[in-house]
Amino acid sequence: MARKKKRQSQQRISKKQLLDLFHKYSSPLALRDIHKTLKPSEAEKQSIRNMLGQLEENGKLINIGGKAYGLVEKMDLLRGSLEIQRSGVGFVRPQDRRRKDIFIPPHNIGEAWNGDEVLVALIPGGKKEGKNPEGRIVRILQRRLKRIPVRINKELAQGMRFAQPVDPKFSQDFLLEDDKSRSSLDPGVVVVAEPVERLDKHLWKGKCLEILGPEEETDVQETVVKILNQIPRSFPKKVLAEAEALPIDPEREDVESRHDLRDLLFVTIDGASAKDFDDAVYVEETRQGYTLYVAIADVSHYVEPGTQMDQEARNRSNSFYFPNSVEPMFPQALSTGLCSLNPDADRLVMTVKMHFSREGEVLSRDFFSAVIRSKARLTYSRVKQALLDNDREEQERMGPVYPMLRSAEGLAGILNANRISRGSLNFDLPEPEIHFNPQQEAVDIQPKARHFGHQIVEEFMIAANEAVAGFLDQKKLPLLYRIHPEPNQDKLEALFKLLRKTSLAEHVPEDTDAQSLQRLLEQVEGTHHEFLVNRLLLRSMMQASYYPRNQGHFGLASPCYSHFTSPIRRYADLVLHRILKRVLQETEHTTPGRKKLYKLADHLSQQERIGMAAEREILKRLTIIFLQDKLEETFTGVVNSVTDFGFWVELKEVMADGLVRLSSITDDYYIYWPKEHCLIGRHTGKMFSMGQEVKVRLSNVSLSRQEIDLELEESEDE
Numbered sequence: 142m143a144r145k146k147k148r149q150s151q152q153r154i155s156k157k158q159l160l161d162l163f164h165k166y167s168s169p170l171a172l173r174d175i176h177k178t179l180k181p182s183e184a185e186k187q188s189i190r191n192m193l194g195q196l197e198e199n200g201k202l203i204n205i206g207g208k209a210y211g212l213v214e215k216m217d218l219l220r221g222s223l224e225i226q227r228s229g230v231g232f233v234r235p236q237d238r239r240r241k242d243i244f245i246p247p248h249n250i251g252e253a254w255n256g257d258e259v260l261v262a263l264i265p266g267g268k269k270e271g272k273n274p275e276g277r278i279v280r281i282l283q284r285r286l287k288r289i290p291v292r293i294n295k296e297l298a299q300g301m302r303f304a305q306p307v308d309p310k311f312s313q314d315f316l317l318e319d320d321k322s323r324s325s326l327d328p329g330v331v332v333v334a335e336p337v338e339r340l341d342k343h344l345w346k347g348k349c350l351e352i353l354g355p356e357e358e359t360d361v362q363e364t365v366v367k368i369l370n371q372i373p374r375s376f377p378k379k380v381l382a383e384a385e386a387l388p389i390d391p392e393r394e395d396v397e398s399r400h401d402l403r404d405l406l407f408v409t410i411d412g413a414s415a416k417d418f419d420d421a422v423y424v425e426e427t428r429q430g431y432t433l434y435v436a437i438a439d440v441s442h443y444v445e446p447g448t449q450m451d452q453e454a455r456n457r458s459n460s461f462y463f464p465n466s467v468e469p470m471f472p473q474a475l476s477t478g479l480c481s482l483n484p485d486a487d488r489l490v491m492t493v494k495m496h497f498s499r500e501g502e503v504l505s506r507d508f509f510s511a512v513i514r515s516k517a518r519l520t521y522s523r524v525k526q527a528l529l530d531n532d533r534e535e536q537e538r539m540g541p542v543y544p545m546l547r548s549a550e551g552l553a554g555i556l557n558a559n560r561i562s563r564g565s566l567n568f569d570l571p572e573p574e575i576h577f578n579p580q581q582e583a584v585d586i587q588p589k590a591r592h593f594g595h596q597i598v599e600e601f602m603i604a605a606n607e608a609v610a611g612f613l614d615q616k617k618l619p620l621l622y623r624i625h626p627e628p629n630q631d632k633l634e635a636l637f638k639l640l641r642k643t644s645l646a647e648h649v650p651e652d653t654d655a656q657s658l659q660r661l662l663e664q665v666e667g668t669h670h671e672f673l674v675n676r677l678l679l680r681s682m683m684q685a686s687y688y689p690r691n692q693g694h695f696g697l698a699s700p701c702y703s704h705f706t707s708p709i710r711r712y713a714d715l716v717l718h719r720i721l722k723r724v725l726q727e728t729e730h731t732t733p734g735r736k737k738l739y740k741l742a743d744h745l746s747q748q749e750r751i752g753m754a755a756e757r758e759i760l761k762r763l764t765i766i767f768l769q770d771k772l773e774e775t776f777t778g779v780v781n782s783v784t785d786f787g788f789w790v791e792l793k794e795v796m797a798d799g800l801v802r803l804s805s806i807t808d809d810y811y812i813y814w815p816k817e818h819c820l821i822g823r824h825t826g827k828m829f830s831m832g833q834e835v836k837v838r839l840s841n842v843s844l845s846r847q848e849i850d851l852e853l854e855e856s857e858d859e
Contacts, residue, residue, distance in 0.1 A: 256285030564655030
C-alpha cells in the first residue's frame, strides 16, 4: 500500500497543471519559481523538465533564456506554418484560422524552410491598413521536410558535389560527400539529400540517401513532387499484411446475407486508364419514370475502424493521382482487387435505389447492402461512340447493356437540366491532359475530352450523394458534410461593377444567389465577355471542404451534400458508409462524435489541398520540360490574369500559360488598373486586358524556377 501511495505522489503533477501555473502568473517563470510553487520531489523535478520540453515542442511554451519559460500566447507569439514565395518573402499561416497570414520579410525568416512549423513574433507597428501583419520567426518547432530533392550541379574538388534544391522555394545549397558506391551522381541527376550540418547562411553539408535519376524524366519529376508534398510512396508492412490476409473474392456467407442484384445490368464507366472501380450504375424505365441503382464498393466491410489499414487510409485521406502513377489510399489487393467492381466478379456494395418521376422528381429512395456482378467495364469514349456518335458496331459490342445506357442517358439529361435550373454552376473550363509517347515523354498537352458521357455518371453520383446526406441529416447524427460556402462578396461586387460599364450592364444580376450567377454564365456564353466572366466568377468562389455541420453546397446549389460514392479513394466516403451502416443497423461499430469529426474534417480538407497542389505542380513541371525544345516558337493565346508587373497568357496551341513581363514591352510605359483587370499605355492608350487575344513568342523556360517566359510578337502593322 505504501508503494502505491508513493507512485501516486510521483505522478501528481501533469502537463495541464504546469500550463495552469503559467496562466496564473503575469510573467514568465524560471525553473526555480516552478519548483518553489509546486514543491516537487526529486523524481518529479525530472518529470517537470521533460514536460517543459514537450510543451516547448508543442508550441505552448518558449524558452526565453537559461531555465526560464514564457507562455507563447502571452508573448505576442503565434504558431503557424511557413510558406515561402519564389520571390523569397514568406507568410506564416497561423494555427488560429481567424487570424490573417503574417508577412515575413526575407531577413526575418532566419533558418526556417518552406513548410516548417514555426513560432512567429509580431512586429509592433508592422501592420499597415489593409495589409498583413508583419512578423519575425523566433523558433522552428518542426521541420516539414527532413529529406530534400536536390539536383547535382557540378563536381568539386576533394570528392564533393555541389547540389541545389529542385524546389525554388528552398534557398539552401548543398555539398554532398562523394560516395564511391554511387557512381551515377552526374550533373543533372536528382537525388534525395539529408541535411547534416549548416556550413553557412545558405549552405549545408548533406548526405545522399537515394538517387532518383535524370531531372527531365517523368517518373523522376513525379517522385520529386511526392516528396515535396509528403505523399507516401509505399505502405507499411503491417498494412500490406492486413490487405494480403483478405480473401480474393467475397466469402459465401457475406454474399448470402445481402440483397442479390447480380442479375441486373450494372456497368462501370471510367477513364481508359482507371484501375479502381468503386461505383457501378443501373437504370431501368418504369411507368412512373425511372429507377436508378447506384452501387458503391463496400470497403467498410473489410476495413474496420482502428485497424492498420484504416489508420493508414486516414493519414493519407485520399488517393493521389499523377499523369503516370497513382499513390492509392489502400493497397492494391483491396483497391484494384477485392473492392474494385471489376466486370464478371461478385462484389459487395452499399446501394442507393431511387425512383424518379418523368420530370426527375425523387419519388422514393432506399439504402441497403447488396452483391452485384458488373456486366461491363465501359470507358467514356465507348459511351460517346455508342450514345452520341450512334456507332452501330459499338452498340452491338455492348449487347444488352446498350438499351440500359439509353435509359441512363435519358435520366441523366433530366437530372442535369433540373440541377442547372436550380442554380448549380457550370463553368466547364477545360482541364489539361498530358499525352505521352512509349518512352513516357510528354509529346502534347491538350484539353481533356469532355462530353455528356462523363455527365451521365456525374449526375448519378451527385444524386446518390444528396440522397445519403439528406437521409442521415434527418436522423440528426453527426456526419461529415461536403460544404461549399457562398462566394466572396467583395470579388463578386467588383465583377458586377466592371460589367456595368460594358454592354452587359442590363444583365448584371441584383442578387448573388446560385441561380442568378448561373443565368449570368448563360447570358455571356458565346460572347467576347465569356472568358472574363467565367474566370472572375471562378476566382470569387470559396474552396469546398469537409465540415461536421451542414452549410449547404453553393456550387451545386444543394442544400445538403456529402461524399459517399468513392470509398476506395476518399476516406470521407468510408466514414459516411460506416455511419449509414450504423443507422441501417448493419454494424455494431460506434461512429465518431462531432468533436472528433471537427478534427477529422480539418485533416481531410488539408490533405485534399495537398493533393490539388501536387497535381498543379507536376503539371507545371512536365509542361516546362515539354516546352524546352520550343523556344522562339510563336503561339496565340488569351490574357487570363493581369498584374502590375505583366500579364499571364493561356496558350491555345498547347494547354500552358506563361508570363509576359512589362519589362519586355518597350513601346510605352504602362499603368496597372486593378479594378478593370488591365494595363494601359500612358501615351499610346494601348490596352492589355483579361480575355484579350494576343500573339506571343516563347522566350525562355526554367525548370529550376518553374517559370515560362513569353514576349509579345510584334504584328506587321506596328
